[in-house]
Amino acid sequence: MTNSALAQLEGVHFSYAADRPVLSGVDLALHAGERVGLIGTNGSGKTTLLHLLVGLLRPTAGTVRAFGSERKTERDFGEVRMRMGLVFQDPDDQLFCPTVLEDVAFGPLNLGKTPEEARAIATETLEMLGMETFQDRITYKLSGGEKRLISLATVLAMAPDALLLDEPTAGLDEESQSRIYRILRELPQAMIIVSHERAFVRDVSTRIVRIDDGRIVATE
Amino acid sequence: MIILEGKQPHSFIHQVDPRVRVVAAVCFAVLVCLCEEMSVLGVGLGAAAGLVVAARIVNVETMRRLVEVNLFMLLLFVLLPICVPGTAVFRIGGLVWTREGLWQTLAIALKANAIMTGFLALVGTLEPPYLGFALSRLRVPDKLVHVLLFMVRYIEVIHREYHRLFNAMRLRAFRPGFNRHTFRTYGYLIGMLLVRSIDRAERVVEAMKCRGFRGRFYVLARFRFAWADLAFTAAFAGGLVALGCMEWI
Numbered sequence: 001m002t003n004s005a006l007a008q009l010e011g012v013h014f015s016y017a018a019d020r021p022v023l024s025g026v027d028l029a030l031h032a033g034e035r036v037g038l039i040g041t042n043g044s045g046k047t048t049l050l051h052l053l054v055g056l057l058r059p060t061a062g063t064v065r066a067f068g069s070e071r072k073t074e075r076d077f078g079e080v081r082m083r084m085g086l087v088f089q090d091p092d093d094q095l096f097c098p099t100v101l102e103d104v105a106f107g108p109l110n111l112g113k114t115p116e117e118a119r120a121i122a123t124e125t126l127e128m129l130g131m132e133t134f135q136d137r138i139t140y141k142l143s144g145g146e147k148r149l150i151s152l153a154t155v156l157a158m159a160p161d162a163l164l165l166d167e168p169t170a171g172l173d174e175e176s177q178s179r180i181y182r183i184l185r186e187l188p189q190a191m192i193i194v195s196h197e198r199a200f201v202r203d204v205s206t207r208i209v210r211i212d213d214g215r216i217v218a219t220e
Numbered sequence: 221m222i223i224l225e226g227k228q229p230h231s232f233i234h235q236v237d238p239r240v241r242v243v244a245a246v247c248f249a250v251l252v253c254l255c256e257e258m259s260v261l262g263v264g265l266g267a268a269a270g271l272v273v274a275a276r277i278v279n280v281e282t283m284r285r286l287v288e289v290n291l292f293m294l295l296l297f298v299l300l301p302i303c304v305p306g307t308a309v310f311r312i313g314g315l316v317w318t319r320e321g322l323w324q325t326l327a328i329a330l331k332a333n334a335i336m337t338g339f340l341a342l343v344g345t346l347e348p349p350y351l352g353f354a355l356s357r358l359r360v361p362d363k364l365v366h367v368l369l370f371m372v373r374y375i376e377v378i379h380r381e382y383h384r385l386f387n388a389m390r391l392r393a394f395r396p397g398f399n400r401h402t403f404r405t406y407g408y409l410i411g412m413l414l415v416r417s418i419d420r421a422e423r424v425v426e427a428m429k430c431r432g433f434r435g436r437f438y439v440l441a442r443f444r445f446a447w448a449d450l451a452f453t454a455a456f457a458g459g460l461v462a463l464g465c466m467e468w469i
Contacts, residue, residue, distance in 0.1 A: 056426050078432075086430045092377050093423040098348070098369060102440050110432030115440055138347075140376050158431060 005029040005065070006162045006190055007053050007084060012062035013214075014048055022048050024214035025062070030162060030190050037205030038194045039219075044211040046194040047089065050164045053192075054086050067161070082111060085155030085189075089166040091147035095139040100126070100150055103139055107158040125157040129183060145176030152183070163191035169200055231345075233275040237449040238346050238354035244456045245342040249335045251460055258323075260467045261330040267459060268334045271341035282340055289336050293329040300325045348372040374424075378417055385409055 008029040015021040022045040030036055040046050051057040052064060055077025064071050066080045088094045097103035104122035105115075113121065126132045129149055134142070142150060148168065155163065168184070169177045177200065184191070184204050195201045201208055210217045233241070252264050272278060301309075301321030308316045343351065352372070356365040389405065396402045425433075 051426075054430055056429070078434075081430050082432050086427075088423065088427050088430075090423070093420065094427045096370065096373055096424050096428065098352070098373060105440050106428075106433075107431040109440075110434065119440060140373060154431065 005031050006067060007080075008065040009049070009052065009059075010063045010065065012052060012059040012064065014045070014052060014057065014059050021214055023052075023059075023211075026211075026214070026216050028209065028216050030192055032161075032190050033188075034190045034207065035184070035205045036192045037201035037208040038192055038211065039196070039198070039201060039208060040211035045214065046211060047166055049211070050086060050166055050192065050194065053164060054081050054084055056086075082158065083160055084162045084164060085158055085160035086164040087151050087155050087166060087168060089170065091144075091151040092140070094151040094154060095147060098138060099135070100131075100137050100139055100142075101135040103150065104153050104157045107154060111158060121157050122153075125153045128156070129153050145172050145179070148172060148176065148180065149183075152180070156187075160189060163187070163189045165191060165193045165195075167194055167196065169195060169197055231274060231276045232448075232452075233271065233341060234345055235448060236452045237445055238350045239357055240445075240449050240453055241342040241346065242351070242354050242358060244453070245339050247460060248338045248342075248456075251463055252331050252334045252338075255331075255463065255467045256327065257467050258327060258330070260463060261327060261334060263466065264463055265330055265334040265337065267463075268337035268341060272337055275341045275345050277340065277345060282344075285340060285344075286333065286336060289332055290329070293325075293332060296328060297322070297325050300328075374417075374420070377420065378413065381416055382409075382413055385412060 009026050012023055012026040013021065014023040022043075026045075026049065028036075028049070038046050038049065048057060052059055053066070055064070055071060055074065058072075067083060069076075071077055071080055095103050097106060101119070101122050104125055105118040108118040108121045109115070123132065123135065126134060129152065131146075131149055131153060134146065134150065137146075139147070139150065152165075152168070165184075169180050172180070177197070181200060181204055184193070193201065193205060208219050210219050248264075248268070252261065255261055255264065272282060301317040301324075302315050304318050304321030304324055306318035306320030309319050309322060310317055346354065348368070352365050352369045355368070356362065386409065389409065394405060396406075
């Protein structure tokens with residue numbers, strides 16, 4: 001089973017400051033078809049863990065494996081990032097283009113698609129999320145829920161094999177939450193979902209793990 | 221500070237290709253700069269005002285911008301005529317305001333207003349993203365265009381952050397005054413804003429990297445040069461030639 005994991009952390013240690021370790025020996029594997037709910041207190045290292053998986057941070061000890069091989073260098077992770085989409089906690093970090101269409105097309109363009117292809121992919125992705133009327137909207141004028149959905153669209157447009165979602169429903173009203181919930185349930189990708197909303201995590205994930213004192217503890 | 225806010229009225233000028241509008245505004249500005257005849261400058265200003273009316277942007281915002289320009293011109297009217305030698309018009313103590321000086325200042329004021337009005341009508345009616353794209357298509361260096369686009373995107377975010385911080389300060393009964401406490405607090409506010417902006421910039425770059433960004437931008441927008449644009453270009457060029465004829469022939 002271990003070899004079939006899309007992404008895997010083995011004995012990963014990480015600290016921002018030497019005297020305060022955030023992660024101390026994390027083992028976690030994400031397999032195809034899984035939706036792993038990741039919970040833990042504020043500052044327990046949930047976001048850090050996601051960032052380690054895509055190489056925005058590097059472990060102080062331990063190994064990061066993704067798509068069948070160990071990943072160490074920026075070059076290794078460049079490949080990982082094309083296949084593993086990270087949706088940031090704050091959509092204002094993610095959405096940087098003036099218009100929605102432009103932003104959704106950004107990833108596909110980076111993958112080497114032509115402007116026409118990228119535009120088609122972006123439109124398709126927005127349609128899939130029921131957001132096709134948002135194409136020409138200005139990103140920063142969107143509401144919180146809309147921004148969240150567009151953030152998701154920007155990552156889905158790259159057709160990743162796995163999704164890493166950092167608090168996808170934080171600060172959203174119930175209607176927007178359930179909309180995101182329905183979308184996530186229908187997506188074929190394996191995903192890790194960081195969230196504080198217990199009920200949401202329970203409903204959407206296939207298994208739940210908790211970070212406690214720098215280690216992963218399986219729950220429920 | 222809120223840019224892009226509010227529905228803009230749509231006029232035929234809004235329909236003209238952004239590239240044409242940028243080029244037209246620049247040509248108009250250069251021509252007006254070169255003109256010396258007071259009557260020509262007057263006609264130029266009138267034509268620019270006509271464009272503003274045609275663009276249907278005769279509103280408080282437009283007026284406010286013109287007032288800002290003219291406050292500066294007021295300063296010129298006070299200072300410049302003293303520096304130009306010629307026939308005295310009036311004097312206060314040792315300071316002499318000359319007729320030639322006043323005349324020159326009037327020419328400068330007319331030029332500034334004509335150019336400003338022209339830009340308001342042609343470029344001011346472009347949403348900043350489209351201005352960015354137009355500049356990019358007009359071979360303005362990518363870096364400059366990106367700086368513009370990122371500024372458009374994040375100025376509002378930083379502005380909101382500033383308001384959040386400032387409101388938090390006010391909620392704790394902060395009242396600005398002329399004292400050490402106020403200066404120190406403003407220092408903290410600006411410092412915190414800078415720190416947060418840098419943090420944000422780092423997160424934005426990380427998010428971009430996660431989507432495969434490798435330092436190159438691609439622009440999606442395609443502008444089509446339509447018959448209406450050709451008509452506008454021809455009419456505008458005709459106007460510019462007419463102005464030129466009045467000045468030099």
